[in-house]
Structures are given as C-alpha cells and as structure tokens.
Amino acid sequence: MLAGSAKPYWMSRFTSRFCGDESGSVAIIFGLTLTGIIMFVACAIDIGRANMARTRLTTAVDATTLYAAKELRTKGLDIAAIRPIARDFFNNNVKSAAKLITVTGFDVALAGNGTGVTIDVKAEIMTTFARIAGINKINLPQSATAVFNEQDQNVEVALQLDVTGSMNDRINGARKIDSLKIASSNLLDILLPASGNGNAKFRVGIAPFSAGVNAGSYAQAVSGSAAPGGCVFERRSTFNDASDATPTGPDSLKTIKDLGPSANAISPACPTNASVTALTNDRSKLQPTINALAPGGWTSGHLGTTWAWGLVSPNWSAVWPANSKPAPYGDNSTRKIAILMTDGIYNTVGGTNDGTEFGGSFGVESRARAVALCNAMKDKGITIYTVGFIASGDNAAAADTLKACANDDSHFYHAEDGNQLDAAFRDIAQKISALRLSK
Numbered sequence: 001m002l003a004g005s006a007k008p009y010w011m012s013r014f015t016s017r018f019c020g021d022e023s024g025s026v027a028i029i030f031g032l033t034l035t036g037i038i039m040f041v042a043c044a045i046d047i048g049r050a051n052m053a054r055t056r057l058t059t060a061v062d063a064t065t066l067y068a069a070k071e072l073r074t075k076g077l078d079i080a081a082i083r084p085i086a087r088d089f090f091n092n093n094v095k096s097a098a099k100l101i102t103v104t105g106f107d108v109a110l111a112g113n114g115t116g117v118t119i120d121v122k123a124e125i126m127t128t129f130a131r132i133a134g135i136n137k138i139n140l141p142q143s144a145t146a147v148f149n150e151q152d153q154n155v156e157v158a159l160q161l162d163v164t165g166s167m168n169d170r171i172n173g174a175r176k177i178d179s180l181k182i183a184s185s186n187l188l189d190i191l192l193p194a195s196g197n198g199n200a201k202f203r204v205g206i207a208p209f210s211a212g213v214n215a216g217s218y219a220q221a222v223s224g225s226a227a228p229g230g231c232v233f234e235r236r237s238t239f240n241d242a243s244d245a246t247p248t249g250p251d252s253l254k255t256i257k258d259l260g261p262s263a264n265a266i267s268p269a270c271p272t273n274a275s276v277t278a279l280t281n282d283r284s285k286l287q288p289t290i291n292a293l294a295p296g297g298w299t300s301g302h303l304g305t306t307w308a309w310g311l312v313s314p315n316w317s318a319v320w321p322a323n324s325k326p327a328p329y330g331d332n333s334t335r336k337i338a339i340l341m342t343d344g345i346y347n348t349v350g351g352t353n354d355g356t357e358f359g360g361s362f363g364v365e366s367r368a369r370a371v372a373l374c375n376a377m378k379d380k381g382i383t384i385y386t387v388g389f390i391a392s393g394d395n396a397a398a399a400d401t402l403k404a405c406a407n408d409d410s411h412f413y414h415a416e417d418g419n420q421l422d423a424a425f426r427d428i429a430q431k432i433s434a435l436r437l438s439k
Helices: 009-020 023-075 079-093 129-133 176-191 216-223 283-291 301-312 314-319 360-379 398-405 418-433
Strands: 102-111 116-126 137-139 142-148 154-162 202-209 231-235 253-255 277-280 334-342 383-389 412-415 435-437
Touching (some): 023 079, 023 116, 023 137, 023 176, 079 102, 079 116, 102 142, 154 176, 176 383, 176 418, 202 283, 202 301, 216 314, 231 301, 277 301, 301 360, 334 418, 360 383, 360 398, 383 398, 383 418, 398 412
Parallel strands (some): 154 202, 154 334, 383 412
Antiparallel strands (some): 102 116, 116 137, 202 277, 231 253
C-alpha cells in the first residue's frame, strides 16, 4: 500500500471498536468500589460492636469507681484493700460484656487528697470483619474518678437523736436503740472516717433527747443555775420559744426544779448516760456519746430540735468551747445542717404528758413548737433532714411533724427497720459529703 493511502474499511472499524471498548475498566472500577464497600461495612459492624462494648464498659467503670470511693470513705480502708474489692465489683458489672471485651489492665489509685479514687481500665475488643482491612483489635481505654466533694466549705452537722422509752422496742429482733447506734456510727464513718481521710472542715454535734435534754457540762451555761443530773427543759419565757435566742436571763432553760409539782415526767426525765456533745471533728469525742445511748422517758421532740439548732447557732456561741463555736449566719464558707431523728410522735412539754401516746394538749403543743422551730431554722438557711424510725403498723401521724420540718419530701426518710434506718443515715451522710464522679 502506498504511503498516504486510506486504511481499509475493516481495519478502521476494528481500531475504533478496540479504542472505544470500556467494559474492562468498568469491571475494574466496580471491583475496586465493591471492595471498598465491603471494607466499610465490615468496619462499621466492628465499630458498632466497639461502641456497644464501650457503653457497657463505661457503665461498669463508673459504678465501680463510685462503689470503691464509698467503701474507702465509709470503712476506712487503705488503697491496697480497696483494689481487690473494686476488681471484684467491676468483674461482676462487666460480666454481661465478657464475650466482647478483653480487659488488659486495671488500676486503682487515690484521688482528691485521699477522699476518692481513680480507676483506669485498659480493654480491647478483637475485630471480626475489619480484619480484612488489617484492623485486628480496637482499644477501649476508660477512666473515672469519684471523690467526696469537700468544696471549700466548712460543714456543721447537728444530730438530734431520740432515746425515749419506745427505743427499747424491737423490730425484727433488734432493739431500736441498738439499730440507732449502728446507723449513727456509720454516719460518722462517712463524715469523719477513722482512717483520717475525712475533711477536717466537717464538725458534728449530738443532741440526745427524751422528756428533757441532758446538757451535761453545759447545763450551768444554759440554765444559769445548778441543774440536777444536767437535765434541762423549755425556756423560762415562752416569748422566744421558736427562736435560737441566747439562753440567758428569761431565755435561759428551766431545770427539773423549775417544773413545779404538776410535772409528771417519767423517770428518767432526761437521757441518763448520754449528754449533749458540742460540734467537733474529733471522732473520739462523738463515739462515746453514741455508745452511751440508752432508752427511757417520754418524747419531747421540740426540745431535741431546740438543741440541734443551738449546736449550729452563732447565738449560742457563749455556751460552747472555742473549737465548737458555730460560724456566723450568712458565712458563705459554711453549710449548716440538722438531722432530726425520732421513732414516735412528740407528746411532752415541761416533762408532762397526759399518759397517752399523743400526749393530749401537751402533744399538740410539742408538735406545734417543733414545726415553728424548724421553719425558723430554715429561714436562717439551715438544711434540715428528718428520719422517722417508724415500724410498719405504727401511727402514721408520727411522721407528719418530720415531714413538715424537712426542707422538702426528698429530705424526709421513713425507716421501718434497722437496715432502712442505716440506709437513711448513710444516704444523708453521702449527700452531705457529695460523693460524685468528677470525670
């Protein structure tokens, strides 16, 4: 064929079809795209498994951290004792995800200046489909810290404890008074643990009551005279009955000699073994008071509330020793809290009761005075928790005064047995200390 001559028709057509045929490249592109889709779906499946595992792991770590911090605080354990307790608790909580998760590391350390714990967990899940993309495992590190939120505040806690005759009754075989000792001791374990992990800014005072209050060494200061057995009652003047006026002059408290011949106070008129204990962060001063609690007498609940207020009232500062003086009202660095506990209806005034559970007019007056005191305390910014140790079947009206005294329904606790009483005291102590996850 001569140069420049035209190509034969058949050659031109073949060349055109060969150059224009895209079927092979489409197959290649489709193959590459399908591989990418498969890898994406594979990874998505494993990522979904990882997210589910992470959720379960986070829940287990958070729950374990809170539990470990509570055990540290309430039982005074050191970190070496906490570690196996925490691991066992974690294992039980993560059990449902055991087929997904492999735990490769578990560490517990103190946090918050010894008031809490940090738990670090190293874990992973092995992939299934993502292996085709070269991803054999996904790491799931988790960390949580739980501390008792000490804040920058001082905390003053007044504990009103009922030691009347009915506290000798039994619920489920246990004497009420013995259950109260356990619950009160456990409250101190949280607020002032024996291990020294507690914040020195916490101070607790105790006011046991029955028909009267045993003021102990403070009787002279509040009554202005010698008080037989340290036993004191209402103010000499009723003008400031619903206040925290300084207990001097007409506002001082009566002794048993001032009650007159009409008083029929049940003997003992006051707690015989346990007297008022002023605010302190020294556990060794508080525990003996709890250990000495003994039941006897009628229920003059408003007197217990008067003393609970007095323990945290700056107007009573002259009564207390230097280390027990309450902070002024309006001091933003201090929280004032009262815990009012009783096992029955308030029924006594001036050591006098009409011989019935309700106490007749004396009971009506005692309950009215108690509510008036509580309202005045709340007006001063004092937070009030109340605990009714009232067995199932007991008079439900016994809880009414406590409900009226509490800040709100969430601050009122109804305990029908010793375990519930202990749980109530623990819950209050934990709220006061503010156990929380910080991260």
